[in-house]
Amino acid sequence: MGFGTVGRWLARALAERYADRFQIVGLANRRDGFFYREDGIDLGAALAIAAEDRSLDALPDVARWSTAIEGMRASDADVLVEVTQSPPPEGEPGRSHLAEALERGIPAVTSNKWPIAIHGVALAELARRQSAFLRAESCVMSGTPVLSTLSEGLAGATPLAIRGVLNATANYILSDMARGQSYADALAAAQNEGLAERDASADVDGHDAVAKAMVLSAVVFGRQLALEDVSRTGISSVTEEAVSQALSEGRRVREVTTVEGSVARVEPVALEADDPLARIEGTDNAVLCRAEPLGQVMVVGPGAGVELAGQGVLSDLLQTAARASS
Numbered sequence: 001m002g003f004g005t006v007g008r009w010l011a012r013a014l015a016e017r018y019a020d021r022f023q024i025v026g027l028a029n030r031r032d033g034f035f036y037r038e039d040g041i042d043l044g045a046a047l048a049i050a051a052e053d054r055s056l057d058a059l060p061d062v063a064r065w066s067t068a069i070e071g072m073r074a075s076d077a078d079v080l081v082e083v084t085q086s087p088p089p090e091g092e093p094g095r096s097h098l099a100e101a102l103e104r105g106i107p108a109v110t111s112n113k114w115p116i117a118i119h120g121v122a123l124a125e126l127a128r129r130q131s132a133f134l135r136a137e138s139c140v141m142s143g144t145p146v147l148s149t150l151s152e153g154l155a156g157a158t159p160l161a162i163r164g165v166l167n168a169t170a171n172y173i174l175s176d177m178a179r180g181q182s183y184a185d186a187l188a189a190a191q192n193e194g195l196a197e198r199d200a201s202a203d204v205d206g207h208d209a210v211a212k213a214m215v216l217s218a219v220v221f222g223r224q225l226a227l228e229d230v231s232r233t234g235i236s237s238v239t240e241e242a243v244s245q246a247l248s249e250g251r252r253v254r255e256v257t258t259v260e261g262s263v264a265r266v267e268p269v270a271l272e273a274d275d276p277l278a279r280i281e282g283t284d285n286a287v288l289c290r291a292e293p294l295g296q297v298m299v300v301g302p303g304a305g306v307e308l309a310g311q312g313v314l315s316d317l318l319q320t321a322a323r324a325s326s
Contacts, residue, residue: 006083006138008050010098015043021321025077027056035062053241061232069093079320082110082315084129088211088227091115098123098134105130107324109316110136111309117211120218133320136219138164138312140264141285144301147316150220150289157291159220161260165280166212167317168304169203169237170255175281176267177243180254182220182237195283195304199291201304204233207229209266217259220289231265239270246270252278260325 006132007029014022024041028034032055035041035079040216041059049058057064065071072080079193086094094115101108110116113216116123127134137147150159165171176186187204190196195203202208210230217225246253253271254277258265271278276298280286285303288297302308 005306006309006313007081007304010064010081010083010313011043011047012091015047021044022317025291026071026075027059028068028071029056030143032056034057034065034068034075036071036075037062038075039318041149052190067093068163069096069100072097077106079317079325080108081317082105082108082112082115084112087110088114091118095119099126102130102132102134105132107135107320109133109135109137109320111313113137113153113211114137115217116128116249117214117225119224120215121222121224122216124222127261133323135316135320136215138309139215140230141287141303142305142308143177143302143311143315144285144299144303144308145312146287146299146301147219148213149297149299150216154172154291154294154297155176157294159289159291160320162216162220162258162287163277163288164212164216164257164259165277165285166256166285166287166303167203167206167209167255168285168302170206170209171198171203171280171285171303173252174238174243174255175292177238177240178247182240183238185306201234201236204236206232206255206266207234211240213257213259213264216257216287216293217264221259223262225264229262229264231267235268242270254278254280293324315325 024043026036027041036055071250082094082097084094086092091114094112099116102245123134140146172190172195173186211233213230214225217223243253250273253268253270256269283304286300288298
């Protein structure tokens with residue numbers, strides 16, 4: 001279990017609500033390494049240490065390794081929770097953590113979108129081969145259950161195409177611009193709300209939505225895309241004049257992610273008023289999936305926040321535990 005922001009939220013939830021169901025035997029972070037105690041780690045003590053920004057080696061009676069992968073190889077567990085920062089182009093160290101667990105038949109849950117985006121098909125195949133579960137609900141729309149809906153809820157149907165509004169920051173900015181804000185002011189408001197980093201390029205230049213397109217392709221369609229397979233135009237190219245012109249024509253500008261066959265793209269689009277995606281406001285996200293024989297299925301929900309991401313991981317963990325005990 002990683003111990004970054006999402007990991008801490010999950011640790012609190014487990015300690016407060018599920019202490020009788022789960023025993024945490026390993027914790028890791030990039031700075032301190034991997035800590036293991038076969039009889040279980042006191043989550044309350046770990047959270048208190050983390051709150052004071054002290055090293056987790058202050059935990060009593062734990063074995064320590066300098067990296068998570070070393071600790072994983074030397075210890076054992078029933079499930080891996082992987083929430084590290086693992087950026088492109090390789091999605092490391094998350095990919096290696098997930099592969100190590102799955103290769104040993106250990107189920108894995110993750111909120112880490114880039115390993116799933118870049119290696120999702122291979123990791124899913126490894127999970128099937130080793131009869132292990134791999135779940136990644138928080139990788140798209142945070143805790144809103146979209147991946148499980150499209151991959152499990154639609155089991156037996158044939159997904160044909162997906163369109164979505166998948167970046168909460170971009171949608172927040174475009175919603176504000178539709179109310180007359182300038183791009184600069186809307187971006188500043190998103191940063192003040194904690195939705196966007198000081199360097200907001202991942203959100204406003206479409207990189208985050210590209211990752212989510214790749215995750216959807218891997219999980220829903222079983223088709224692995226590379227970064228260069230997804231065309232990308234971010235909302236930083238959208239002018240106040242373009243938003244105003246769209247409004248005058250009864251349309252709304254949204255950053256739309258499309259996955260259909262081998263075609264995947266992220267781009268701002270002036271949507272007609274009757275398009276369901278045109279009505280997605282603020283930090284909400286949505287996915288429209290066209291599937292045979294059902295037709296169009298839509299999932300709408302909040303798309304950002306540590307608590308939401310943690311909820312997605314918690315849901316995956318509970319589902320994994322339920323399957324393991326059945």
